[in-house]
Each structure stands twice: as C-alpha cells, then as structure tokens.
Amino acid sequence: MRKLVKYLKKYKKNVILGPIFKLTEAVFELIVPLVMAQIIDVGIANKDSGYIWKMGGVLVLLGVCGLGFALICQYMASVASQGFGTELRRDLYHHINTLSHKEVDEFGTPSLITRLTSDINQLQVAVAMLIRLVVRAPFLVIGSTIMAFMIDVKLALIFVIVIPLVALVMWLVTTKTIPFFKSIQKKLDKTSLITRENLVGARAVRAFSKQEYEKERFKDNAEDIEKAAVRAGKISALLSPVNAIILNLAIVAIIWFGGFSVNVGDLTQGQVIALVNYMNQILLALVVVANLVVIFTKSAACAARVNEVLDAKPSIVGKETTEANSNSSAPAVKFDDVSFSYHDNSEYALEDISFTAQKGQTIGIIGGTGSGKSTLINLIPRFYDTSKGSVNVYGTDVRNYSLGDLRTKIAVVPQKAVLFSGTIRENMKWGGDDITDEQIWRALKISQAYEFVEKLENGLDYEILQGGKNLSGGQKQRLTIARAIAADPEILILDDSASALDFATDAKLRTAIKENCTNMTVFLISQRANTVKNADQIIVLDDGKMVGIGTHKELLQSCTDYCQICLTQFSAEELEKEINGDE
Amino acid sequence: MSKKNNDSSFTVLAKLLRYTKPYTFYLVFTIISAIVSAIATLYAPVLIGEAVDFIIDINNVNFEKILPIIVKLAIVVLIGAGFQWFMGYCTNILTQRTVRDLRTDAFNKLQRVPLRYIDSTPHGDIIGRVVADIDTVSDGLLQGFQQIFTGSVTIIGTLCFMFSINVGIALVVILITPVSLLVASTIARLCSKKFKEQAALRGQITGLAEEYIGNQKVVKAFSREEYSEEKFEELNAKLYKVGVRAQFYSALTNPSTRFVNGLVYAGVGIFGALSAIGGGITVGQLSAFLSYANQYTKPFNEISGVVTELQSAFASARRIFALTESDDEISDADNKVLTDVDGNVKIDHVDFSYVPERELIKDLNLDVKSGQQIAIVGPTGCGKTTIINLLMRFYDTDKGTISVDGNNIKDVTRDSLRLSYGMVLQETWIFEGTVRENIAYGKQDATEEEIVAAAKAAHCHSFIKRMKDGYDTIISDNDGISQGQKQLLCIARVMLAMPPMLILDEATSSIDTKTEMKIQNAFAKMTKGKTSFIVAHRLSTIKNADTILVMDKGKIIEIGNHEQLLAKNGFYAELYNSQFKKS
Numbered sequence A: 001m002r003k004l005v006k007y008l009k010k011y012k013k014n015v016i017l018g019p020i021f022k023l024t025e026a027v028f029e030l031i032v033p034l035v036m037a038q039i040i041d042v043g044i045a046n047k048d049s050g051y052i053w054k055m056g057g058v059l060v061l062l063g064v065c066g067l068g069f070a071l072i073c074q075y076m077a078s079v080a081s082q083g084f085g086t087e088l089r090r091d092l093y094h095h096i097n098t099l100s101h102k103e104v105d106e107f108g109t110p111s112l113i114t115r116l117t118s119d120i121n122q123l124q125v126a127v128a129m130l131i132r133l134v135v136r137a138p139f140l141v142i143g144s145t146i147m148a149f150m151i152d153v154k155l156a157l158i159f160v161i162v163i164p165l166v167a168l169v170m171w172l173v174t175t176k177t178i179p180f181f182k183s184i185q186k187k188l189d190k191t192s193l194i195t196r197e198n199l200v201g202a203r204a205v206r207a208f209s210k211q212e213y214e215k216e217r218f219k220d221n222a223e224d225i226e227k228a229a230v231r232a233g234k235i236s237a238l239l240s241p242v243n244a245i246i247l248n249l250a251i252v253a254i255i256w257f258g259g260f261s262v263n264v265g266d267l268t269q270g271q272v273i274a275l276v277n278y279m280n281q282i283l284l285a286l287v288v289v290a291n292l293v294v295i296f297t298k299s300a301a302c303a304a305r306v307n308e309v310l311d312a313k314p315s316i317v318g319k320e321t322t323e324a325n326s327n328s329s330a331p332a333v334k335f336d337d338v339s340f341s342y343h344d345n346s347e348y349a350l351e352d353i354s355f356t357a358q359k360g361q362t363i364g365i366i367g368g369t370g371s372g373k374s375t376l377i378n379l380i381p382r383f384y385d386t387s388k389g390s391v392n393v394y395g396t397d398v399r400n401y402s403l404g405d406l407r408t409k410i411a412v413v414p415q416k417a418v419l420f421s422g423t424i425r426e427n428m429k430w431g432g433d434d435i436t437d438e439q440i441w442r443a444l445k446i447s448q449a450y451e452f453v454e455k456l457e458n459g460l461d462y463e464i465l466q467g468g469k470n471l472s473g474g475q476k477q478r479l480t481i482a483r484a485i486a487a488d489p490e491i492l493i494l495d496d497s498a499s500a501l502d503f504a505t506d507a508k509l510r511t512a513i514k515e516n517c518t519n520m521t522v523f524l525i526s527q528r529a530n531t532v533k534n535a536d537q538i539i540v541l542d543d544g545k546m547v548g549i550g551t552h553k554e555l556l557q558s559c560t561d562y563c564q565i566c567l568t569q570f571s572a573e574e575l576e577k578e579i580n581g582d583e
Numbered sequence B: 001m002s003k004k005n006n007d008s009s010f011t012v013l014a015k016l017l018r019y020t021k022p023y024t025f026y027l028v029f030t031i032i033s034a035i036v037s038a039i040a041t042l043y044a045p046v047l048i049g050e051a052v053d054f055i056i057d058i059n060n061v062n063f064e065k066i067l068p069i070i071v072k073l074a075i076v077v078l079i080g081a082g083f084q085w086f087m088g089y090c091t092n093i094l095t096q097r098t099v100r101d102l103r104t105d106a107f108n109k110l111q112r113v114p115l116r117y118i119d120s121t122p123h124g125d126i127i128g129r130v131v132a133d134i135d136t137v138s139d140g141l142l143q144g145f146q147q148i149f150t151g152s153v154t155i156i157g158t159l160c161f162m163f164s165i166n167v168g169i170a171l172v173v174i175l176i177t178p179v180s181l182l183v184a185s186t187i188a189r190l191c192s193k194k195f196k197e198q199a200a201l202r203g204q205i206t207g208l209a210e211e212y213i214g215n216q217k218v219v220k221a222f223s224r225e226e227y228s229e230e231k232f233e234e235l236n237a238k239l240y241k242v243g244v245r246a247q248f249y250s251a252l253t254n255p256s257t258r259f260v261n262g263l264v265y266a267g268v269g270i271f272g273a274l275s276a277i278g279g280g281i282t283v284g285q286l287s288a289f290l291s292y293a294n295q296y297t298k299p300f301n302e303i304s305g306v307v308t309e310l311q312s313a314f315a316s317a318r319r320i321f322a323l324t325e326s327d328d329e330i331s332d333a334d335n336k337v338l339t340d341v342d343g344n345v346k347i348d349h350v351d352f353s354y355v356p357e358r359e360l361i362k363d364l365n366l367d368v369k370s371g372q373q374i375a376i377v378g379p380t381g382c383g384k385t386t387i388i389n390l391l392m393r394f395y396d397t398d399k400g401t402i403s404v405d406g407n408n409i410k411d412v413t414r415d416s417l418r419l420s421y422g423m424v425l426q427e428t429w430i431f432e433g434t435v436r437e438n439i440a441y442g443k444q445d446a447t448e449e450e451i452v453a454a455a456k457a458a459h460c461h462s463f464i465k466r467m468k469d470g471y472d473t474i475i476s477d478n479d480g481i482s483q484g485q486k487q488l489l490c491i492a493r494v495m496l497a498m499p500p501m502l503i504l505d506e507a508t509s510s511i512d513t514k515t516e517m518k519i520q521n522a523f524a525k526m527t528k529g530k531t532s533f534i535v536a537h538r539l540s541t542i543k544n545a546d547t548i549l550v551m552d553k554g555k556i557i558e559i560g561n562h563e564q565l566l567a568k569n570g571f572y573a574e575l576y577n578s579q580f581k582k583s
Helices: A002-009 A012-044 A049-098 A101-107 A109-134 A137-153 A153-198 A202-207 A211-238 A237-262 A269-311 A371-380 A405-407 A425-429 A438-444 A449-457 A473-486 A503-516 A554-559 A562-568 A572-583 B009-053 B065-109 B115-120 B124-165 B167-214 B216-221 B225-277 B285-294 B297-324 B384-391 B413-420 B435-442 B448-457 B462-468 B483-497 B513-527 B560-569 B572-579
Strands: A331-339 A350-357 A363-366 A386-394 A412-413 A491-495 A522-524 A536-543 A544-548 B055-057 B345-352 B361-368 B372-378 B398-405 B421-424 B501-503 B533-537 B547-552 B555-560
Touching: A002 A049, A012 A049, A012 A109, A012 A137, A012 A269, A012 B225, A012 B285, A049 A109, A049 A269, A049 B167, A049 B216, A049 B225, A101 A109, A101 B547, A109 A137, A109 B167, A109 B225, A137 A153, A137 A269, A153 A211, A153 A237, A153 A269, A153 B065, A153 B124, A202 A211, A202 B115, A202 B413, A202 B421, A202 B533, A211 B384, A237 A269, A237 B009, A237 B055, A237 B065, A269 B009, A269 B055, A269 B285, A350 A371, A350 A386, A350 A536, A350 A544, A350 B345, A363 A371, A363 A562, A371 A491, A371 A536, A386 B533, A412 A473, A412 B216, A425 A473, A438 A449, A438 A473, A438 A503, A438 B345, A449 A473, A449 A572, A449 B398, A473 A491, A473 A503, A473 B513, A491 A544, A503 B547, A503 B572, A536 A554, A536 A562, A536 B285, A544 A554, A544 A562, A554 A562, A554 A572, A562 B065, B009 B055, B009 B065, B009 B124, B009 B285, B065 B297, B124 B167, B124 B285, B124 B297, B167 B225, B167 B285, B167 B297, B216 B225, B225 B297, B297 B555, B345 B384, B361 B384, B361 B555, B372 B384, B384 B501, B384 B533, B421 B435, B421 B462, B421 B483, B435 B448, B448 B462, B448 B483, B448 B513, B483 B513, B547 B560, B555 B560, B555 B572, B560 B572
Parallel strands: A363 A522, A363 A536, A412 A491, A491 A522, B372 B533, B372 B547, B421 B501, B501 B533
Antiparallel strands: A331 A350, A331 A386, A536 A544, B345 B361, B345 B398, B547 B555
8 A cells, every 4th residue: 555655645735735625614514503503593583684694694605615615625636636546557557568478477468457447547536535525524424423512412422322323334234245246246257258258259159059058158147146236235225224214313312302401491492403403414424434435445456456566576677788798709599408487386388498599590490389489489588587597699698688788689570460559650660760761661571561561552651450450460460570670680580470471472571581681590480391491490399398400301300290290291202302302 | 330329318218118117016116115215304304393393492392292293203214214225125126137138138139140240340349238338227327217216306395395384485495496407517517528538538548558568578579668658658648637627527516516505505594584583484494494405406416417327328228229139140940950961062153242342252153062071272361261151151142052952051040050060260269167168068968978089089188187177177268278279179179069061260270280180180080971161271281172172362263182283283283382482
C-alpha cells in the first residue's frame, strides 16, 4: 500500500483540504435542524414572523455556502483522483516495459492489461471517495450523535445504542455477501471462456455436432451464476430494510421518551423534532457508508494486484554502459557451454550448447517442436539469462552490455508476425527514427515485399490496422522481415518467420538476404530442411540438446536425426543424389 | 456482418418484457411491494408529526394519544421494511433469471448462426454482447425501472400527502420542483457527454496496451520502450483531462441535490412556520413536511441518473437483440439423415465467393470415388480451405451442387453430413477441460482403452503421461501445452471418432518432422479405404495421393497424380522443384 500512497503525496493539499471543505458543508448541514428548532420554539411560539424570515434566510445562506464548499471539495477530489490514476498508470506502464520476458510470461498479458486499465480505474474511484465521503459520512453519523448529546444527554443514549447495532448489521451483511460476489466474478470469467471457445472452435463444434453439448455446458454455467446471485441478493436485500427498522424504532423511542422530557420541561417540542431529524440524517449517511464498504473492499483487491506488478523486479538488468569494447574480429556469437531452464529447478530446456558463429555466416537451426530452437535464439538478445554458461557477442559477454547497445546490434523476426497500428513507414522505422525511405524500399525489396507495397494506394503511408488485420499472413511476415532488415543490424535472427510464404518466395528471400547483407550474421530457424540446407553451419536440436552441427553434407553423413528430418521432406532418390553427388 | 438494430426504445422494451414473462409472478409482486413500501415510508412522517403534536409543552404531553400513534408507527415501519425486503428479493430473482435466459439464448444462437456470421464478426464483439452487454441490461434496465417506479410512486405519494396536509405549502414545494428537474437533467447531460468521451479514450488505451504489452517482446527486441511509452502518455494525458471533467460533473449530483433540498427545506420552514403562526398548520404537520422536504428531490435525481443508465442499457439491449435475431442457418429439420456413407463425393459446377464483389471459386467440378485420396495444393489464398468449408457445408455454394453418395448435401441434415467427416484443421481447438474430455469430444461414451489407443496412435500418450495428472490434467487453449501438442490432441480426437471420410487441412503444420512421419503412418492406416481430402504445404506428404488438385486463384488449374503432374511440367512441377532449388 505504501507504494500507492506515494502517488497521493503530490496531491497532499487536495487530500487534506478536500475533506475539510466537505466537513464544513456537513457542519452546516448539522446546524440546519438546530435553526429549524429555533424557528419552531422561538418564531412560532412567539408568533414572530420577522424572526422566521431572518432564520429562513440563514437556512438559505447555509445551503448556498454548503454548495460552494462541496463543489470545491468535489473539484479537488476529481483532480487528485484522476491525477493519481494518470501517474500510476504511466509508472505502471513504464514498469511493465522494464520487466523481462520471464516476468511478463508469469503475469500473462491479459492480466497485465486488466491491472493497467480496470484495476487503476477502480482505484481512482476509491481515491475520489476517500476525499469526498470517507470523512463526511462517518462525520455525519458522529456529528449527529454529538448534536443529540448537546440537546439532551438521556435521549442521546438512544443514538449510542443504535449506531453499533447498525454497524453490526452492515458488517454481517457485507461479510456474508463478499464471498458470493467473488465466486460470481469467477463464474463470469468462465462465461467469457466458454463463449470464446465456441467462437474459435465453431468449426470443431459443428464438425462433431456437439452444439447441444455446448449449450448444456453454457446453461450449467449460467444457472450457477443465477443461483449464486440470487443467494447473495437475498442477503444484501436485508441491509436497508433492517437498518430502516432499527432507525425508525429509534425514532419511536425518541418520541416516547422525548414526550416524558417535554412533559417535565427538560425539552421543547422543536428539540424533539430536531432529534428526529438527526436520526433521519444518520439513516441517509449510513446508506453511503454501506456503499463505501463495498467500494473499498473491491479497491483493496485491485491495489494488491497493481502492487504485485510494481513489486516485480526485472530479472534482467543491463549494464548502465557497455563494459569492454566489442571486438569486430571476434566471432559474432559464441555459446559457451550454455544450459537454460525457464523455471528454477525445472528441467533444462537447453543443455550444454556450445558453438561459434563467425561474422557474416549464416547459421541454420533445425529441430522438432519443443526442441529449444526459439529458446536458443532468445538468449542472444538477452531476453532470458542463461542458467549456466555464457553467451558472447563480439567477444563480450551479453551481460556486460547495456541492453540498448546489445539489442540494436541484433534484429529478431519473431514467429508470430507482429505489426503495429500506424503507417507502413512508421513500422519500418522501428529500427531507428533516422531510417530513410530509400533504406525502407531497399529492405522491402530484399524481403520480397516491394511489389505488393508498391501496389498499395498510399505506398508507405498505407495505414496498418491493429493486429495487421488488413494484410494477409504472408504480407505481414514479409513486412516484419523488412522491418528487421531496415534496421541494418549486425546480427539478423529469423525465427521460422517464412512459414506463411510459399517455397518459391522463401527461396527468393534467402537469396536476396545472402546477396545484399553480406556482413550480416544470419540465424535461420526452420522446420524445413530446405530452408537451412545452404547455411554455413546447421545446428540440429533435439529435446534441448545439440545432436549435430555442420554443413548439410556433413550432417547427412554424420547425424541420424538430420537424415530423418530430410527423409520426411525429400524423396529418397533426391537424398541419394545429394549424398553421392560429391563422390 | 453484425446487423444494426434500429428498433425504437419501445420495441426493445417490449422484447425485454417478453423475457420477464415466465416470471410475471415476481414482476407483479415487485410492483405491489414497491407501492406498499413507498406508502409506508411516506406515511411514517405523518404519524411522527401527529405524535409530535401531542408533545406540546410542560405538563402538556398527551401520552394516551401518543401511545396508539407510535404503536401504529412501529407497525407501519415493520410492514414497509418487510415489503422493501420482499421487493429487493423479487427484483433480484426477476433480474437474475432474465439475465440467465437472455444469456443462454444469446449463446444458443451462436450454435445456429451460419459460420459466415462468426467468421465476419470480431470475436471480442460477440463475447462483449454475451457477457458485458447483458450485465449492462440487468443493471440499467431492470434495476433502473425499479428505481423509476419507486421514484414515481414516492413523488406522487409525497405530493398527495403534502396536499392533504396543507395546499399552500405543497404549492411552494411544487414551485421549486422545476429547479430540481432542471439541475438533475443538466448534470445528467453534462455527464453523459463526458462519460462517452472517457469511455472512448479508455477503449483506446486498452487497445494500445493490448497491442504494445501484448507484443512486448517485439518492443524489447527493437528497444522501442520509450516510443511505446510516448504513445501511451499521449492518450494518458488526454484521459486525465477528460477524466477530471467527467468525474467532477458526476460529482456535482450530490451537492446540487442537497442544495435544492436545502432550498425546499428553507421554503417549507419559512412558509410552514408563518402559516403555523396563523394556525393553518400544526407544528407536527410542519415536521412531517420537513422530512418530506429532506427527501423530496432524491427520487428526481435517481430518475435522471437512471435515464443515462437506461440509454446505455437500451444500446446494449439492441446489440444483444441484433445477435439473437440474426438469421439462422436454413432449417434442415425435415432433411434426410445421411447413413452408411460410402464416400462418393461429387462437386458439380460449383461457384462460390465470400463477398459478391470478389469472385473466388468458379465452375468447380470434381468426382471422387469411394476410398480415394484427394490432395489439394496451391499458393496461399487460392481457395483450398474454401473447398473444405463447402464440403462440410460451413458455407453454402452460390451455384452448383455438392453431393455425397448421390445425395445433394443440401438435402441431408448438417449434423449427419458433418459427422461423416473427421476433420483436423491447422487452427487447433482445445477447450478448458481434462485431456480425456478433449480427446473424447467426438465420442462421449468412449472407453478408457479406446481413448488411450487413440492417444497412442496420435503419439500423445507419452507426453500426456508426463503431465501433472495424466489424462485428468486440466488444459485450456492458452496454457500448458505447445501448439504441436495441441495439434496431436486434435488428431487423437478424430482417431477416436473414426468417421467414414476425412479432411486434413494442414493437420501437421505445427508438428516436428520426426513425429509427423509417424503420424503420417497412422493417417495412412486410418484413411485406408476411406475417402480423404488433404491440404498440405509440404508436397512430400501428398505425393501418394490418388488425385492432386492444383489450385490457383479459385480454379483448379491442374489435376492428376504426382507423376502425371510432373510430366506435365506445369505449375505443380515448378512448385515441387522450387523445394529443392539451390539458392
């Protein structure tokens, strides 16, 4: 919590003055019944219409001043709560950006987004309520009681009995219903899940003719929610009637015992009316308190969720400045006995990997699903840290680079083709704001995207929609490759990023990279043997271990796993030709 | 595809009321309870006033008269509270059951709409309708009406009581009424405008967060954290400005109400006291007036607050009805059930396009004999998947017919048609449930042995055994298992169901080549003697097909077996050779 309080500090003035203005309004409100009592006891009793007009004027004045003070408070609360939320949102977003892949994986993107948006919205509401109501409502309750004491100590005892009783009822009702609301929320998440599953899997559901089964599944869930909500409703519907009973019976008591006091001259008629008014004011204030309890219980959960993210420390922190100059004659990438596991103590996803990639070489990486191909290349830009061993780029351990320095040397084209909403030009400039149109067109040519971009109405100014919805899968992939090439990196990593391209385009792409990017060290990950066949070195991975390294020909002779992969993709005659070709 | 629903609010309301019909009992009781509890609440101040009139001065308190009055008061309060609880109870049941029915209806509709609807409507949008929109309707509409109803009863009741006590003072209150109406409606208008802006900005922020946090790995790879933060801050700053306004305007409600109440109170106080001097009203009646004045504007506010909520509820209801009233698939209830399928499939002069402007399939003809294996190849977007959509009747042909064993597929039930095919698609589908449930999806009554046998055939058994709870491990689409494993599970699902015909659309695209080879053997066993359609990227996997269709731009451009097509030296030969071309 202390972390979040920091964000309120800047609005100290608002947080302190806001409630003070609000209190002043509440004090005025408490004076109103007293003034009325005076009107009755003095004005009416003495038939003094001048006095009534005067006191009436006081009532109006109290109202006007109260409104003024209240508006100041509301404005302060708005500024403070929105400012609080805006800054918290900015910092949380920034903090998420500093987190490493590992932490982001652990939280999961949807959860991070909820925390950034709806959780912070909820906290904003809580801050506003804190300033506006937290002081006011209890103050009205206590203030009314104090006023009652000032009028008559004996009758004020009724107030002292009633307030704890009402508090008890509220506490009982809320503690009984909160678990219900929590479980309803969970069940609603399930509603979304089932709906999503049925949309994504509409073909599967219909292919197996399981519509009735799915309807049943959804209905069960909907009924679950209904039952829980009805049960919660039964209890929470008790709150206001029970409170109304308690307070109205208190009024009955005030009239009855007040009658005795008036009869013996301890109290006036107007004062009895004032006491009744104070009791009514408590009733109104309590409604607010009940709402506050709900808001703050919800907000506490949100605050905890936001804090959890703020407390997460990035597991990977780069050096402030890169230590040791990179040596251009050293190998571009060198793995030294590298092992890696995603979670501490779990099985290694990569084990004892060592290899050297010289500058300008093309390195192919091939292997089955889950063999560790993507894991391996994720270690080069230091998205994850090795568990054992070291990764060196140009002779310097990646841990001795500043992250910025390291990552500008490297461009990664991920498996999933991701483009951002904005023009093609904006997307192509991700590698640096100083990239010229000329460089972009060159990159587009290499990535085989030139033709279709040129045909677009606006060329580089073509607006890409969120998620790249207005482009085909193949177009997106080519653009992500172009984006990486436009950055003119020293090391280019293509993580199975040509899967949506047909063989001919894929081949053209590889030729173009080879011809145009002679100084680039290129890593090619693929499931197609054909894609990596011409690489200078091919690394064969199986279940996290390196089972072979060498050229296509060498591996065909020495590595059985590689031969098997090739066998499934080439015909036997062709392979034979390849193996015997040089003999 | 989502149709706009332009129903008037009245029609929407009528449609919603139809949903409450089964619960008319609760609806009627809600109304009765609302009236009773409102009258009881309003009657209490009158009784209090009467009692106060017997508490006049020293030795002038008439306890004999007071006692029956306060007993009556206690009874009225108990009755009022009882009915208030009952009203809450009934509304809650009414609301929750209506929501349940509405939600189930919306979901069931999804099982009946043509796939075109699901394919062309963003899934987030549909989920929003099923989950959030229905909640908005329940919050806004049903509870809104409750508030409008009790509010109007309270206002009318208050006026009646006031007129019955004293016409002059009642007129004073009525004169101030337009002020409270004006204030309430002005605030509501200001708020709804700012709230709309705020909601739009929040939507944009969520969109941006989804884009940038969702693809944080790309952001990091290009070291674009600062850029993404700038973009975020731009929206965040806008949101701050709008947020402060929105919050402030909405915070105006309470102080303004209190102010108007204060005016009414002062007015009643002054004119009440003046007429009390003249003997036109007793002090007790004045006190009753004062309690009415204290709460008089509350219902106005509630009603005007509800109006904005109602507007958004109507908007949501329209969106829901647009879904539930969209067209169903053409009914096939009277159609023949397809049984004992041999697997003769005939495609006869078929035309098809997704959008009329873009012609896709034109005059497609194909005659498949029972037991044949048909492979479909061609570049991305050539219409391969479309043929499958037509075979399964996910979409209907525009012209021409498709028949199975001589039956036009439009004349048989969709379920029986679809159950004759086993389908594995590139997009895997796993729902939240155990591994066992996922495999047995197509054959609910499968025995344990059958499930394990299918899992073994699809090479899932070994990785399932390694999972935490084996076959009882709960999996879902986005966690726990890799894309390749998901695909294997989908294959196991079809292997268990053993339908007479098969459709494999890139069924092994995410599986490593070693496993794929084994799967191909299993497929070969399974497809033996069965008609099968195979779409594949890797030409090596379809070389043995009886007929290979080469498609380009929606047309079959070549047809024949592997040798024939190679000999032809056309498109297929080029495609095939490009796999092995040296780059």
